[in-house]
Amino acid sequence: MRQTFRAFTALVLFASVSAQAQLPEKVGDTPVPSLAPIIKKTSPAVVNIATRGTIKQARNPLLDDPFFRRFFDAPNVPRQREFQSAGSGVIVDAKNGYIITNAHVIENADEITVSLQDDRQVKAEVVGKDPGSDVAVLKVPTKNLIAMPLADSDKAEVGDFVIAIGNPFGLQHTVTSGIISALGRSGINPEGYEDFIQTDASINPGNSGGALVNLAGELVGVNSAIFSRSGGNIGIGFAIPSNMVKSVMTQLIEHGEVKRGILGVQLRNLTPAIAESLGLANAKGALVGQVIEDSPAEKAGIKAGDVITSVNGKVVSNTSQTRNLIGSLRIGEKVDIGLNRDGQPRRVSAVIAEGNNASPEGAAEIHAAFEGAALGNAPSGGGVQVQTVAEGSPAAASGLRPNDVIVGIGRNRIANLEQLRAAVKDATAFTVTIRRGNATLVFPVG
Helix, strand or coil: CHHHHHHHHHHHHHHHHHHHCCCCCCECCECCCCCHHHHHHHHHHEEEEEEEEEEECCCCHHHHCHHHHHHHCCCCCCCEEEEEEEEEEEEEECCCCEEEECHHHCCCEEEEEEECCCCCEEECEEEEEECCCCEEEEECCCCCCCCCCECCHHHCCCCCEEEEEECHHHCCCEEEEEEEEEEEECCCCCCCCCCEEEECCCCCCCCCCCEEEECCCCEEEEEEEECCCCCCCCCCEEEEEHHHHHHHHHHHHHHCCCCCEECCEEEEECCHHHHHHCCCCCCCCEEEEEECCCCHHHHHCCCCCCEEEEECCEECCCHHHHHHHHHCCCCCCEEEEEEEECCEEEEEEEECEECCECCHHHHHHHCHHHCCEEEEECCCCCCEEEEEECCCCHHHHCCCCCCCEEEEECCEECCCHHHHHHHHCCCCCEEEEEEECCEEEEEEEC
8 A cells, every 4th residue: 555655656746747847849840859940040140259469468667678688688578469369249230230249358359350150251340348247349241140139138037948159169159058047146247247147058268258048049148257267167157138238239339338327326235244233134235335425326315324225126135236237327317216224214316427437548647557547437436447457557567457446545535536636646656545346455556
């Protein structure tokens, strides 16, 4: 009797599992489970991107002195070196020839060659790039292109099947498959705009800029990074969600750059101890550490010590998520902010203001130590963000890295570019305080 009961139980469990995990009878017109129809449909939209260029090499300034080189018989090492690299891209607009890729794929490129699946090779021009989100848009003049439609990545769920298409290690149009392992990943580049889709579909060097495709044949994400100690795939890859890509792409096409507005707050992550001290039930949200004077936040009534709990009705769990949502808003756009103050929920409305940006040349005008860096007011307020740093430049020698946030010069706190300019005016030596991720660093200059 007991054996009969066990056999019956096993049969019920098998029937239950089979009902829940039953494979589809057809994929497209193919009567057996296969991803081939989707791959045939989407592969022509994925391209190989080859770049060539030159970068400056960091070296000892004494090597620029001819007397020093003769006296010590030092070699005359060139200050620049040529490089070649490869990545992937996705055609998203066949009519206008627009291709999406990663900003880091085309970094420092003087020449960009796009190879299509039908073996055509064409030169591409850069429409714009945004290092903060690691998205770039290219344009090619070729006709008869096939584009991939963009999915609504907000509808993606953990467990969804996905396909990664790209050119890992130079192997063109390699296809791997897996599932979405997690959503909303951040912390890979703490000062960037991150909301990564995590996947176990194999992603390797060369896949950057390639497609993460759902079973509807839509672009759900652009492959951007991997987590690996060896440089190869270990089942943890990251893709930029298609909705973020679409938002950035629209601005790059319209303006050639992303014009992010600012709210005017300096944000800090909550810890359980701080949350408890504020009378909060959990440590979810973003703590307002500082409100910039005359900013949209101040005008809306936001105060230091408030905890931002939602942006336009979307609940936020941490600083990174809050920055992403605010950074995606356009200048002049009205935003509804949910707060917790003194244990009580509040709601305020603010109008996103324009953040001033500076070019690399503008950075050099502020001070020679910043030459080679592109600086702009931090999108979330409370500092000056280092957007890019040219390799081997004085800015790199000063210790600056992309996405650092300058928050102090000497004993002076820095809230924006104007304050930075005033603090270093006529100075020959000073210290720079920066925020890098969760760390605060101080560098001497001069």
